[in-house]
Amino acid sequence: MSLTQHPAGLKLRYSPAPISCALFLTLAFAACARSSAEKPATSAPTTQSFAAPRISPDDAPLSPEKTGGFDAARAYAHVEKQVAFGPRPPESASIRRTQEYLRSELTSYGCQVDEDNFSAQTPLGAMAMKNIIAKVPGSGDSVILLLTHYDTLRKEKFVGANDAASSTGVMLEMARLLCGKKRSVAVxxxxxxxxxxxxxxxxxxxxxGSRQLAAKLALSGELKRIKAVVLADIVGQRDLKLKRESDSTPWLTDLVWSTADRLGYSSVFVNDRIAMQDDHLPFLRRNVPAVDLIAGDYVGRPPWHTTDDTLDKISPRSLGIVGHVLVESVAALDKKFR
Ligand SMILES: [Zn+2]
Structure with missing residues (x-):
């Protein structure tokens, strides 16, 4: 994702904003480069961060009974697994292992799993990419679409614990909860x-991947079945703060934030605003309601997009809170669109 707001708070032009985006990323990459250059020579090698970190009592997950059945320990284990695969940019051996892991987990939960293999035209040439979609049928026509990305930044030793193994772990646990359950909306x-x-x-x-999925659904005529898109990206760090993303659909943002408020998480789902460019945009551009759950303050400074985005930054408690809000938001959307 990319911030459409300068880290210092200066508002930059919103999409299409290649100039402001490039400007921002230039600043961000400069910051990242400086950060790694300043690292003491004695800092631990990346491989050591694969070891299971100590979980402080503050990070301990709430029990699934308190989070609508969402098991944050399972979500955390998925994050740990992805990080252990190593850097996962498109076409890497590690992303292939991640794809196999996603497929085998989803199948084991009884999900119907669709795969879309496509060729993406990138500045590095054509690249083989793959979207993996778990489908839980509903009794009606309406569909709620949950999104996460499972690739990581193309950068040496970047393992992306928060960006975006965190949301991918959350969505795997959502799939375990949702697959096989009857409701009127499909998920x-x-x-x-x-x-x-x-x-x-x-x-x-x-x-x-998001542009491919939105285009494919538009072509097949299924896009009009999608009543809401809920994206999660970067949701795992301790002291998690999710601000309302400015371009997200207001009623859908309200639904998720009021759900969080009702569950007692208003200190996590805060009412400040932030603008982000992320996987929700291809759907917004096609007039599909969409909301982005993202820790925007994490973006733009280390450990974001640095080799310090490691497992020790991840709080199982944060994963559980986001999972709980997603579980209850899906229930609210089911009620709304049944
Ligand atoms: Zn990223």
């Missing part, structure tokens, strides 16, 4: 490839 959970820019974030070098 599709899409695990997207190629969210990250392969060279530099622009409208054409970003959100490959």
């Amino acid at each position: 599709w959970i899409a695990f997207l490839d190629g969210e990250e820019a392969q060279v530099r974030w622009t409208d054409t070098d970003s959100v490959y």
Whole structure:
């Protein structure tokens, strides 16, 4: 994803904004480069961060009985697994292992799993990418679409614990909860490839998987069945704060934020605003209601997009809170569109 707001708070022009985006990323990459250069020579090698970190009592997950059945320990284990695969940019051996893991987990939950293999035109040439979609049928025609991306930034030793193993772990646990359950709306959970820019974030070098999915659904005529898109991306760090994303659909943002408020999470789902470019945009551009759940303050400074985005930054408690809000938001959307 990319911030459409300067880290210091200066509002930049919203999409299409290749200039502002490039400007922002130039600043961000400069910051990242400086950060790694300043790292002391004695800092731990990346491989050590694969070891299971100590979980402080503050990060301990709420029990599934308190989070609508969502098991944050399971979500955390999925994050740990993805990080252990190593860097997962498109076409890497590690992303293939991740795809196999997603497929085998989803199948084991009884989900119907669709795969879309496509060729993405990137500045590095044509790339083989794959969207993986778990489909839970409903008794009616309406569909709620949940999104996460499972690729990681193309950067050496970048393991992306928060960006975006966190939301991918959450969505795997959502699939376990939702697959096989009867409701009137169908729920599709899409695990997207190629969210990250392969060279530099622009409208054409970003959100490959999401653009592919939105275009494919439009072509098949299924896009009009989608009543709401709920995207999660970067939702795992401790002291998680999710601000209302400015371009997200207001009624859908209200539904999710009021659900969080009712569950007692108003200190996590806060009412400040932030603008982000992310996987929800291809759906918004096609007039499908969409909301982005993202820790926008995490974006634009380390450990974002640095080799310090490691498992020790992840709080199972945060994963559980986001999962609980998603479970209850899906229930609210089921009620709304039945
Ligand atoms: Zn990213």
